[in-house]
Amino acid sequence: MENFEPVYGTGPLLGIAAGAIALLLLLIIRFRLHAFVALVLVSVLTALAAGIPVDGVVPTLLDGFGGTLANVALLVGLGVMIGRMVEITGGAAVLASALIKVFGERRAPLALGVASLLFGFPIFFDVGLVVMLPIVFSVARRVGGSVLLYALPTAGAFAVMHAFVPPHPGPVTAAVEIGADMGLTLLVGTLLAIPTWYLASYLFGLWAGKRFELPAPDDLLPGGEVKHEDPPRLLTVVSILLLPMLLIFANTGMGTAVATGAVSESAVWVQSLRLVGETPIALLITALYTMVVLSRGRFTRQRVEEIVGGALGPVCGIILITGAGGMFGGVLRTSGIGDALAGSLESTGMPVIVAAFIIALALRVAQGSATVAITTSAGLIAPAVQATSGLSSIDLALIVIAIASGATALSHVNDSGFWLVGRFLGMDVKTTLKTWTVMETLIGFIGFGFAFGLSLVL
Template sequence: MDILVLVLGILLLLVLIIKFKFNTYVSLIITAVVVALGLGMAPAKIATSIQNGIGAQLGELALVFGFGAMLGRLVADAGGAYRIAHTLINAFGRRGLQLAVVLASFIIGIALFFEVGIVLLVPIVFAIAAEAGVPILTLGIPMAAALSVTHGFLPPHPAPTAISTALGASAGLVLAYGVIIAIPTVYIAGPLFSKLAHRFVPDAFERRGNLKALGPQKTFKLEETPSFGISVLTSLFPVILMAIATVYELVFHGGKLPKTPNGLDNVIAFIGSPSIAMLISLLFAMWAMGYARKLPAKAIMTTLEDAVKSIAMLLLVIGGGGAFKQVLIDGGVGDSVKNLFVGSGISPLILGWLIAVVLRIALGSATVAAMTASGLVLPLMQSAGIQPALMVLAIGAGSLAASHVNDAGFWMFREYFDLTIKQTLLTWTLLETIISVVGLGGVLLLSLVV
């Protein structure tokens, strides 16, 4: 019965978003209420469950996402991302263009949300492709692969950070394992897949793109942008802090701090927590991308305010996903899923990935798919003793699969590269699916040794 209510609830969510064009956040809350009633929860407790879900989800994430958006905007507005891309492309030369684009997109992708990263990098990719005389998709596919992988696998991005919070996983371990999986995944879905795509959809590689779709672009003079070193350091600062904490815990404490930590343990744990790491990184970015370049305080604060406005709805959607997840847990759906699959022999990691894939195909939003899947597999993960960081990455991989017409990323890629629907399905959709499948393979291999 609980499973039937869940299925009907997801169908309701689909109808509200696709048929009636309801806002995603509003749709999630309505669905959470309807599902809670269907599961037999006491009406007086439904509001509390929804509030708890939103509060638990956004408690730390509001800090991480807010500071992360500010840091990324500071790097972008100062020309730091522009400097990173051009320096790497010049260093690798014509023969290494794809690798240069992958590396630049990976570094920039850690600091910037997917949508911001693609808007920032597409004009650079177009200009470099024209100068080198190569099709824009030859560079566009590796760029999209690197941005998508950071978006799906690596904190402090929304989905992996949100799932880490929901499943109680260490963000540092998710980051460490995520990088291990991300490197081969980007290569396979980027440079390798672009060669294959060129063979079976050659007409897509003849397109010249559509820069007008990006709107007015901010232009930079390379000599006026921050140095390459300071731009990379600023972009990777939160990753460096979380990596230091993770390595310290693994080397000195076997992966978990003792119950009675000493002074150094406390300091490392403090700077390595995602919210504090992002705060310290933001303060460094304000200096490196602002004050050190003689920008007035007012201009810096305006950049921060604009950054927050751009993620306001994303925060609400993640909060709505947390509410839906909490209702599923409080209503017992997670336990029903556990009981359904506990004797099936299916790995909980594969199950988490599969649920996320189905939800991604149905709902379009990777973040909503990931959040809903985390609520369903949490009891199963706990009973099977699965490493939470691996489950985060399995769900993150599943949430990227088969992006199609109900996903904003699909339309962005189609519009910017001026593709037909068929060409977009054969490039972007396949690219995302390859990332998902290869990512799952990486998680399963890692599960054999951790």
């Protein structure tokens, strides 16, 4: 809502914000209300409490919701279509087998982790884990040792890519809320995800695998590793994974070249490269390419339509939650709560990137959902980001990583991922806390350490 002047001072506005967050947590944790409904309800009540006129409440809600979904829904929808086509044709098994041959069976944990990092770009955490676990179990039985040696590097790879790298909904939403460049966020997220995974997941997985002897389950995924009659060729799988990254990086590179005067922005070839490298266009091209090369000789056009259509259903809830998070963020900005928070943070002298991490971490611990933690934190911190002068495009991308890191750490019993990993690996709660929770916490704090360190030197 344009031209709205806040009717309360900093103290009351911060009190309203605290009450809104408390109510949101109460609705989700105590009353088990779906996060989407809870966010919409709290957004309405916050708008009214902050003094937004009744006839301006709905426009404010719709602006925040629509502005977020305009980016998130497009990227997430195309991303899951690509991931589903790769998953159903057996691309994961092809790449994992090739990497194990290259690295050798003694380094199978590293090979499985690298394969999961690559597949973590288009495939969501839970889907990727379910696809890779039969391969993990098969390798664990063949090579020997605790299943954690192989499972933790695999699960950690999907977790870090899901948190740090677009087109996953968390980093996409955070980038939209604070105004970070999507291509640069992808580049920075990818570069930080790799060392974070190596330290927090791979090395920890090697240690935990020696500390906790856990046999590979043989009854949780009936039938074991899925056999595909006509799997895609390795080069085909690699081309699908690299195509969107190359297109997006080309756009980012062209933007830098234009800014430095190396090329003319008006040149047709420059504009063309920038267009195909825009994240939605790059994913659209990749989705079309994936459908063509993976369906040839395998599926009819009708079957391809069924596959990609079926991929959208499971992510609708995530898309709606991120949109509702954007709605809440819009209310915070319009009502003046965001500016009040920004002023308070400035008076404490706390860097915005640190505040972003702490807020996301607190919300993650309180209610469990990383998606809710990211969307809510991004909405809260966005006005402080906009009010802070001197932030570069890289700084904004690093703040996105800080939010994602806070929303990843300290996964425990209120997080669905905690139970997913524990159940599939046959671990009790105590062992899951000692392995999965510790690994997620390492990912969060090490990822934030890298982001904060770079923010100091760049």
